[in-house]
Amino acid sequence: MIAINSGAILRGTGLLSDCETVPAPRGVVDEWQACTPGKLDGRRDLSDPCTWLGKRDGKEYWSCPRNVSKTA
Numbered sequence: 001m002i003a004i005n006s007g008a009i010l011r012g013t014g015l016l017s018d019c020e021t022v023p024a025p026r027g028v029v030d031e032w033q034a035c036t037p038g039k040l041d042g043r044r045d046l047s048d049p050c051t052w053l054g055k056r057d058g059k060e061y062w063s064c065p066r067n068v069s070k071t072a
Helices: 002-005 006-010
Strands: 018-022 031-036 049-056 061-063
Touching: none
Parallel strands: none
Antiparallel strands: 018 031, 031 061, 049 061
């Protein structure tokens, strides 16, 4: 029941969008996120406070200041 309430199962099956931290290039201070859209909620919009970097292999990449929550 806890997994359903947190959305973990729905994200794992692709029904809800999800983001994961990926390695940024050397010297980059920001944290990079790779996000996949969900079938129910579409793409994640991290535009405040992150910067969109582009799309590749079905994932959207964002550069975000460290310590910013991406679970919204």
